[in-house]
Amino acid sequence: MKGNLTINGYGSSNGGHFNQVKLNGRGIVNGNLECVLFECNGSGAVHGDLKVDNGKISGSGKVKGAVEGNNFTIEGHGSVSEGVSLLNKMNISGSSKIGGNLRADEIQIKGKATIATDCEAENFRSDGQFAIGGLLSADHIDVRLYGESTAAEIGGQTIKIKGKKRGFFQLFKPFFQTKLTVSVIEGDELQLESTKAEVVRGKNVNIGPDCEIDLVEYKESFLCDDDAKVREFKKI
Structure with a gap:
């Protein structure tokens, strides 16, 4: 069974396969990361690609790579430096940035979202900018x-x-x-x-x-x- 990874405050870990990953404070994951549940609170970062079933960035967390999975949420000033490709839903609120394409079945924006290239969905709703x-x-x-x-x-x-x-x-x-x-x-x-x-x-x-x-x-x-x-x- 895959283990869990939790980083509180300052700290870092190599990437890999996990069940749950929680970055609190300024935790950093170096390398590509694959997990079932991902939570980044504060100013943590993943230095690589993220593959996740359900993921969430709060605060000013960053993924310095691409995101792939089912559901993903960005709140606060979170960002993804490359593209995001999801099977289900993308929620964006606060002031969030996507550095490549954004693709999901459903996309909902509240607040302000910046998407560098194309944005593709079945249903797109924006209540903001x-x-x-x-x-x-x-x-x-x-x-x-x-x-x-x-x-x-x-x-x-x-x-x-x-x-x-x-x-x-x-x-x-x-x-x-x-x-x-x-x-x-x-x-x-x-x-x-x-x-x-x-x-x-x-x-x-x-x-x-x-x-x-x-x-x-x-x-x-x-x-x-x-x-x-x-x-x-x-x-x-």
Whole structure:
């Protein structure tokens, strides 16, 4: 049976195969690590790749390699220097960074997430901010904007982008910008608010308030709010 590894405070261990691994404080694992359960609390680090069934980084923990497994959570200022590939769910909260691709069946973001390249999922939900360097691709995308978010491109079947409710935050508009900026959005059912894009292409396209779109291409239906700016639209 695989043993457990616990490091409290300062300390280090070589990598390997374990059942449970807990890094508390500034514990460090040198080398690739494979385990069933992984918890990193504080500013601990794995200097290598991590393969895990269920993993969690809290505080400012780091994986200086890639992560592979079923479920993973990053809280606080946790980071992964390379890509993350999961069979099930990724939860990101606080201010977290992924240095490569992020792939999971379900991705949920609260707080702010920075993903260096592509982000791929069946279901993607964000209640916060994100910066995606490449393509955000998911069957179902549900975004509620809090502040500024960016992506190179977005593609999916149903894409919903919601801005902040009007009222209190309108007073702080010059200081608190709520906007999604993206080059291209393409999908079947599109409902967009507070979005700035060069090209929006879809089957049924609904452009809501506070949008700035250079070109809309639609197959079946197109609706545009009075408080949106669309330079050109055409049926394809």
